Amino acid sequence: MMLRLSIGALLAASAWAQQDPAVERPRLVVLCAVDQLASWVFEEGRPFFAADGGFQRLMEQGAEFGKCAYQHACTETGPGHATIGTGVPASVHGIVRNAWWSAQQGKPDGRLVYCVNEPMPALPDLPEGKDRGPGLLRAPTFASSLKKGVKGSKVASVSWKDRSAILMAGPDADAVVWIEATTGNLVTNTAWAKTTPAWVTRFNEERAIDGFFGSVWDRSGPEAAYAGLVDDRRHEVAHQNGTNQHTLPQPITGGKLEPAPAYYLQLFASPQGNTVVRLAAEAAVGGMELGADATTDLLCVSFSSTDVVGHVFGPDSVEARDALLKLDRELALFFGFLDGVVGAGRWALFLTADHGVGPTPEAAKAAGRDAGRGLLQTGARNAAEQELTKRFGKPPEGKHFFTHVGEFSFYFDQDVLAALRGERDAAAMLLEASRVAAEAAASARGIGAAFATQDLLAPGKEHDALRASLVLALYPGRAGDVQLVVKPYWLDGASPASHGTPHAYDKEVVAFAIGPGVRAGARIGDAITPGFGAVWFAQMLGLPRAAAVVDTVPQSLLGGK
Ligand SMILES: [Zn+2]
Numbered sequence: 001m002m003l004r005l006s007i008g009a010l011l012a013a014s015a016w017a018q019q020d021p022a023v024e025r026p027r028l029v030v031l032c033a034v035d036q037l038a039s040w041v042f043e044e045g046r047p048f049f050a051a052d053g054g055f056q057r058l059m060e061q062g063a064e065f066g067k068c069a070y071q072h073a074c075t076e077t078g079p080g081h082a083t084i085g086t087g088v089p090a091s092v093h094g095i096v097r098n099a100w101w102s103a104q105q106g107k108p109d110g111r112l113v114y115c116v117n118e119p120m121p122a123l124p125d126l127p128e129g130k131d132r133g134p135g136l137l138r139a140p141t142f143a144s145s146l147k148k149g150v151k152g153s154k155v156a157s158v159s160w161k162d163r164s165a166i167l168m169a170g171p172d173a174d175a176v177v178w179i180e181a182t183t184g185n186l187v188t189n190t191a192w193a194k195t196t197p198a199w200v201t202r203f204n205e206e207r208a209i210d211g212f213f214g215s216v217w218d219r220s221g222p223e224a225a226y227a228g229l230v231d232d233r234r235h236e237v238a239h240q241n242g243t244n245q246h247t248l249p250q251p252i253t254g255g256k257l258e259p260a261p262a263y264y265l266q267l268f269a270s271p272q273g274n275t276v277v278r279l280a281a282e283a284a285v286g287g288m289e290l291g292a293d294a295t296t297d298l299l300c301v302s303f304s305s306t307d308v309v310g311h312v313f314g315p316d317s318v319e320a321r322d323a324l325l326k327l328d329r330e331l332a333l334f335f336g337f338l339d340g341v342v343g344a345g346r347w348a349l350f351l352t353a354d355h356g357v358g359p360t361p362e363a364a365k366a367a368g369r370d371a372g373r374g375l376l377q378t379g380a381r382n383a384a385e386q387e388l389t390k391r392f393g394k395p396p397e398g399k400h401f402f403t404h405v406g407e408f409s410f411y412f413d414q415d416v417l418a419a420l421r422g423e424r425d426a427a428a429m430l431l432e433a434s435r436v437a438a439e440a441a442a443s444a445r446g447i448g449a450a451f452a453t454q455d456l457l458a459p460g461k462e463h464d465a466l467r468a469s470l471v472l473a474l475y476p477g478r479a480g481d482v483q484l485v486v487k488p489y490w491l492d493g494a495s496p497a498s499h500g501t502p503h504a505y506d507k508e509v510v511a512f513a514i515g516p517g518v519r520a521g522a523r524i525g526d527a528i529t530p531g532f533g534a535v536w537f538a539q540m541l542g543l544p545r546a547a548a549v550v551d552t553v554p555q556s557l558l559g560g561k
Helices: 002-014 039-048 054-061 077-086 142-149 162-169 198-206 208-212 261-268 271-288 305-313 318-343 361-366 376-392 414-420 426-442 453-457 465-471 532-540
Strands: 028-034 063-068 099-101 112-114 155-159 175-180 185-187 297-303 347-352 372-374 402-406 409-412 447-452 482-486 490-492 511-514 523-528
Touching (some): 028 077, 028 162, 039 318, 054 318, 099 402, 198 271, 208 261, 208 271, 261 271, 297 318, 372 376, 376 402, 409 414, 426 453, 447 453, 447 465, 482 490
Parallel strands (some): 155 175, 155 297
Antiparallel strands (some): 063 511, 175 185, 347 511, 402 409
């Protein structure tokens, strides 16, 4: 795999497109993520975007990429934002899932490691921001490269989700902020600041987040935008304000009389959550004077609420369609703000998503597809354990073959394998057991394929696209022994909809570029990954190209004023 990457890098270097020196460098570059914005979801919403909305502006004044997809199979928030921030897949940046089983592999005392967990003292006035950091990220971010290469540059990263803000920017940013639902505060910690930045304190004191208390989430688009969508579906999660309804309109209160954690959580699952993120991003630009002079600064911003809405109501819901239309408006306001503060033509932006999403299985079924849901990983585990017992015998009393099953993988208990391995050596036993488990799991309900991790990593193997995407999601010490892939349109667990698979609906996402030098209205057919923004900005600013990045800047993107 490393070999393939380095050949890719060589090819990339030869096709190195140069930025027109006559085009002025932007004062601010923006990496913008919309959480869960799958290409197919965007296409279904496209006819209904506002003429003066953000997407129309991106299409007219910027360039749209028709083929943007993740290479890695682990289509989740942590891995996606890390790719957006670094330009490389999960096998290089090491963020293989939102959480993974700890490196105590094979030991029963392992634990689930959250991708941005790091022992980190809180700031005294923001105790809820403690123990978050970028320490598990294994690749340098574009932000770090900018801080190193452009003297005086400033970097801020803003999102509702901690992992999104942290992994897009990394350790060297001047400010990384996210929202904690326990207090509704915008928080950071000592990983980035000795004291709370004044603009963060001001933002929290002004309580912009509480300004949406009691506001009503209602349809905002034309009637045609919701045609064919059913609002009241049993498999949706109810709006969390005590009404127990699945329909719009709904007041955003969390079922409380005043702002409380339940309110912040309902806000998170509503389009207004994205408004809060926009206001926070604007506070960062203003408070840190980003883009105020000729030294290029970076803003990372990720709109999280589209993801939550997609999970709890489904991407095929009235709520998700409306959240997308409201985001379109939000982006227009944000771009207008940047025009006013930084100056029109003085900022550049790359917009993409951290992953896509599958339709709710119910909607997929109604469309005639083979689809379903259930405890698919549990079923796979049972099938594997049965077959392993048949082949190798029962595990010792009180023991199980696996120490952990989750994140679409099995982790063996090495002590159990040792007890049952007979004449085989440990490596041969692990490989044989992994293959037996994979074969049995692959025939379980809703499971499409399963592989022994060792087979995926065997050197010199030519992989098909599915296996290659799984290899790009593996990182030493953070991978299980067997990798599971659910069938397309099959969903593990009870949430109405989700992502995390190597299927097209999870990997293919939107991508737009806008800024000085970009050919307005261009539609780019070249395949890119969501790491493109980091590569494009580095090239634009004459910063070194990171070793493992795969994207190149197509000549067809440039040539504008
Ligand atoms: Zn999600």
